[in-house]
Amino acid sequence: MLGICQIVPGPNVTNLAVCVGSRFCGVRGAIASVLGLSLGPIFIVILLALLYDHFSYLESVRGILRGISAVGVGLIASTGLKMLKDEFHYPPSLLVVVVVIIAASYFHLGLAWVVLIASPVALFLAWHKAKR
């Protein structure tokens, strides 16, 4: 089930919530689990945004946010790198990763274009990988 949610675009957590929720109670289950998962955090984050509006003039608050965003960037990169480790079992698939990075970060193509260009290569290599 986790596998399905990883191959579908969109927020992974809510996709997983749809899968799990619909398993138990169809459409209503899916909606309930998505709501249950996101309502609380949405209110918390809005509360934080209110605090931010009041205190963002403080130099220390700005510093804290700069620090956290630098860590956040590192966290995202390490998610990608962790997944990348598995790809070394079949090195040709690294080509897809390189194509995507060049198309997105060097040529600054739109996300839809990147996906369009890279997915034939990705499918072709994945087919070879699966055939082994």
Added chain:
Amino acid sequence: MPTLITLFLKFSAFSLIAFGGVNALLPVLLELAVYQEHWLDLQTFSDYFAIAQAAPGPNFMTVTLIGWHISGILGAFMATFAIIWPAGILVFFLQRFILKIQDPMRKKTVQYAAATLAIGLVLSSAIEISLQINHGTMAFLLSGITIAIVLLTRWHPLYLIGLGALLGACGLI
């Protein structure tokens, strides 16, 4: 109101191409919100990114905060709903279809292909976002240290967020 409609339509479209989740989508969100539509400036975007990272819950909170910035509670919910519903409906119908695929070859092919796409998108997102919101050597150093700690140890990310906040509060970043 037209802004909210634009936001809703664009975010709904993004939902369907966000392979690798919302983290992979961040550069696109930044490009749209900061440079195309001028909904917020770069500093506010990176602050919202930081708040979203520190807040508990799903990782799409940057989206929620962009909506909040545009039109308060309504905007926050509208933006969040927009990023969730298309992918949610897609996965709802697709899960049965995918579970029915008997041929393990086809199943694996789709799975492997999506994984490599997601990796590429997440990594290039990290590169682009870091170039936009990391200012100065110390910020890049901290991102690098974060990567090293995550890959080499079993620290919970929350400790790293705390470390970043502490270093930032001391005015080091």
